[in-house]
Amino acid sequence: MRQIEASTITQTVxxxxxxxxxxxxxxxxxxxxxxxxxxxxxxxxxxxxxxLENARIAREELAPLCQDTGxxxxxVELGQEVEIVDGxxxxxxxxxxxQGYTKGYLRxxxxxxxxxxxxxKDNTPPFIHIDAIQGKQLKLTIMCKGSGCENMSRHxxxxxxxxRKEIVDFVVETVVRGGGRPCPPLIVGVGLGGTFEYSAYMAxxxxxxxxxxxxxxxxxxxxxxxxxxxxxxxxLGPQAWGGRATALAVHVETCPTHIASLPVxxxxxxxxxxxxxxxx
Amino acid sequence: MMExxxxxxxxxxxxxxxxxxxxxxxxxGQLVLFDGIFYTARDASHKLLIELIEQxxxxxxxxxxxxxxxxxxxPARPGRVIGSAxxxxxxRMDSFMEPLLxxxxxxxxxxxxxxxxxxxxxKKYKAVHFSNIGGAAALIAKxxxxxxxxxxxxxxxxxxxxxxxxxxxxxxxxxxxxxxLYMEAIKRYGR
Ligand code: SF4
Numbered sequence: 166m167r168q169i170e171a172s173t174i175t176q177t178v179x180x181x182x183x184x185x186x187x188x189x190x191x192x193x194x195x196x197x198x199x200x201x202x203x204x205x206x207x208x209x210x211x212x213x214x215x216x217l218e219n220a221r222i223a224r225e226e227l228a229p230l231c232q233d234t235g236x237x238x239x240x241v242e243l244g245q246e247v248e249i250v251d252g253x254x255x256x257x258x259x260x261x262x263x264q265g266y267t268k269g270y271l272r273x274x275x276x277x278x279x280x281x282x283x284x285x286k287d288n289t290p291p292f293i294h295i296d297a298i299q300g301k302q303l304k305l306t307i308m309c310k311g312s313g314c315e316n317m318s319r320h321x322x323x324x325x326x327x328x329r330k331e332i333v334d335f336v337v338e339t340v341v342r343g344g345g346r347p348c349p350p351l352i353v354g355v356g357l358g359g360t361f362e363y364s365a366y367m368a369x370x371x372x373x374x375x376x377x378x379x380x381x382x383x384x385x386x387x388x389x390x391x392x393x394x395x396x397x398x399x400x401l402g403p404q405a406w407g408g409r410a411t412a413l414a415v416h417v418e419t420c421p422t423h424i425a426s427l428p429v430x431x432x433x434x435x436x437x438x439x440x441x442x443x444x445x
Numbered sequence: 446m447m448e449x450x451x452x453x454x455x456x457x458x459x460x461x462x463x464x465x466x467x468x469x470x471x472x473x474g475q476l477v478l479f480d481g482i483f484y485t486a487r488d489a490s491h492k493l494l495i496e497l498i499e500q501x502x503x504x505x506x507x508x509x510x511x512x513x514x515x516x517x518x519x520p521a522r523p524g525r526v527i528g529s530a531x532x533x534x535x536x537r538m539d540s541f542m543e544p545l546l547x548x549x550x551x552x553x554x555x556x557x558x559x560x561x562x563x564x565x566x567x568k569k570y571k572a573v574h575f576s577n578i579g580g581a582a583a584l585i586a587k588x589x590x591x592x593x594x595x596x597x598x599x600x601x602x603x604x605x606x607x608x609x610x611x612x613x614x615x616x617x618x619x620x621x622x623x624x625x626l627y628m629e630a631i632k633r634y635g636r
Contacts, residue, residue, distance in 0.1 A: 206634065207454050208476070208616075212578055215614075219584040228583035229519045229529040232602075270528055272519040272602055282489075284601060313534045313556070313579065344627055346534045346557030348579035400635030404578055405558065406616060407630030437580040 167244070167301040169445055171252025174305070177443050178261025181307040182237060183269035185439035186229045189220040192376040193413070193438045199377075200350055200410035209408030213350070216403075216436055231437040234271040235309035237262045237291040240373065242304040245297055255293060258305075263287040274312070294366070302444050306373055309439040314351065315432070317343030320365055323427040329388070332357065332429055337395050339431045340412070345405030347433045352376055353396060353415040354432040358422035368432035371416035373440055380417055389415050461610070462510035463551040463573070471573050471617045473624035479613040483514040483554070484595065487533050489603040491541040498544045505596030505605060508548040512575075515555035517602035518586075527592045527608075531582030532556040535574065539563050546570035554615055558627045568623050575615040576626070588613040 194217065201213045223230045239258050249257070266273060266288040275289065276282040298304075319339045323331050336355055343351075356367030379386040392415040402408025413436065422428065454476070459467050461481035471477070484506055486494065497504055515535055519528030535555030542553075542563055551572045556579035567574060577585065591609035598604050618626040 211454075212581075215578055215581050215584055219581040222583040222587070223529075226583065227522070228586065230583060231580045232517060232519050232529045232531050232582040233533070234519060270520045270522050272517065272528070274517075274602075286601075311580075316534070341631075344558040345576065345579070346536060348556060398636040400631040400633065402630060402634055404556070404576065405627050405630060406576070407626075407634045409634065435580055 166246055166248040168248050168250045169303055170250055171254070171257035173445065174249070174254065174257040174303070175261040175264065177305055177445060178239065178258050178307065179265040179268065181305065181441045181443060182262055182265030182271065182309065185307055185309045185441040186234050186269060186271055187223050187227055189223065189230055190376070190438065190440065193436065194220060196376045196413040197350070197436065200413055204403065204408050204410045206402055206408035208406055209403040209410060212403035212406065213410060229271055230439065231311060232272060233274060233311040233313060234266065234288070235311050235439065236275060237288060238308040238310060238369065239291050239293045240306040240308070240370070241293060241295045242298045242302070243295055244300040244302045246301045247303050254295070258291060258293055259289050262291045263289050304442065304444045306440065306442040308373065311435055311437060314347035314435040317347040317433045318368070318431055320361075320428070320430045322361065323429055325425065325427050327427065333392060333395060335429055336392050336415070336431050337399065339433065340396050341399050341401070343433055344401065348435040348437065349401055349405055349412065350403055350410045350436050351412045352434040352438055353392065353412050354434060355392070355415065355417040356430040356432070357417060357419045357428070359420045359428055360422070360426075361428055363420065364428035364430040365432065367418040367420060368430040371418040372432060372434050372438070374416050376438065377414040378416070385417050385419060389417050392417070461512040461552065463512060464510065465571070468551050468571060468573055469621055471620050473617050473620045473626040474629065475617040477575070477615050477617065479512070479610050479615065481610060483512050483608045483610055485514050485516050485606045485608060487515050487517050487603050488537055489600050490597050490605050491538055493597055495541055495544055498548070504548070506607070508545060508550045510549060510551050512552035512554060513545070513550060514608065515553065518592075519602070527586050527589050529582035530586045530589055532577050532579055535559050535576070542566050546572055559619065564619050564623055564625060567619050568621060571621045573617055573621060574619040576618040577613075577615040585613070
């Protein structure tokens with residue numbers, strides 16, 4: 166067994182939270198720059214330039230990219246030959262989030278109870294997904310995700326007969342209904358198949374792929390391209406003030422499903438796409 | 446489409462609080478740079494403001510002519526005026542609008558579309574809603590020159606702050622005649 170100390174996990178998570186909120190990924194910057202070239206509307210171009218400028222200020226002045234520093238989702242890939250010592254995994258991650266949000270001057274945006282709504286003051290708890298993998302590695306991926314875009318996400322249980330066309334309509338309708346609220350340009354994550362909850366998980370996981378990367382299967386790549394074109398033909402554009410760049414990318418993930426089911430989940434992500442990964 | 450609805454690159458300077466002449470002259474799609482004073486409020490502070498109104502108690506600030514910015518900033522680093530401070534989603538404040546408009550509120554700033562009900566209320570009470578760039582929070586913070594706590598301190602980021610702004614960028618989203626930036630955008634650029 167390989168031993169990893171809980172405190173190492175805490176320190177890693179702390180740093181990932183801070184880095185994610187200050188340093189926009191190069192894949193997002195590249196996608197923004199590509200969208201600037203295709204944007205037809207002068208004000209849309211200005212918005213994209215402002216978003217790029219915002220990323221520069223955030224990086225240079227250590228100011229959070231967005232005031233909604235998000236809820237924290239942590240995807241853990243835990244090698245089966247790893248033993249966590251001097252603590253436990255979930256507590257170590259939670260402590261890392263607490264320290265990261267406090268030391269990094271990040272906003273505490275979590276309430277303890279959905280009805281009583283009292284702020285926990287340190288953005289805990291994070292939402293943790295743990296996957297067991299082969300080997301001696303521990304991979305931690307942090308996503309700090311705003312709620313403006315999360316709130317515009319939708320889910321539907323289609324029937325197999327409805328198929329591809331209904332999927333496309335549902336995704337495009339979800340983007341149009343969101344309008345300016347999720348801060349376009351967006352990254353649209355789609356989960357197809359699985360079960361009710363697994364489709365939503367895949368939609369979120371699809372957002373972890375490098376922005377604008379494609380699914381390896383040709384028919385899914387084609388679907389991504391069709392969705393990308395249709396979403397960018399809605400006319401919403403940056404911030405929904407008008408234009409072409411409604412989305413920077415559409416990512417689709419699929420998995421096996423029941424003969425009677427076609428679950429579709431759409432997880433909407435904004436341009437302030439804060440994802441960081443470390444393998445210990 | 447009427448020419449007045451077209452978003453053009455021309456930007457005008459306006460002052461907050463807003464005077465009546467300015468409010469009536471603004472049209473959806475107009476880009477503006479604000480100088481002056483904003484008050485901040487979002488979900489929890491709106492709820493408390495409405496409770497005060499229902500109890501017949503005085504509000505922590507006079508709403509006459511004022512502009513409310515829907516924002517919950519990040520904590521300021523030592524030595525800085527404010528943290529990052531971009532807009533939050535406006536439509537969550539839709540149900541709180543009428544009592545505030547009745548008390549003289551003239552402008553709101555946030556991101557994203559609002560309900561038809563709000564568009565009608567803005568017409569009725571002659572007020573304007575502005576949008577600014579969601580997610581440009583570090584850049585936007587540069588146009589905030591002062592920030593002080595006014596009320597509901599225990600709400601933290603959701604408290605009411607008084608902000609002094611200079612060259613604060615926004616677009617008129619809904620004006621006093623019912624024009625709608627978001628609707629026009631789809632009509633103009635949808636394919
Ligand atoms: S949707 Fe994204 S960019 Fe917009 S306010 Fe929320 S976190 Fe920021």
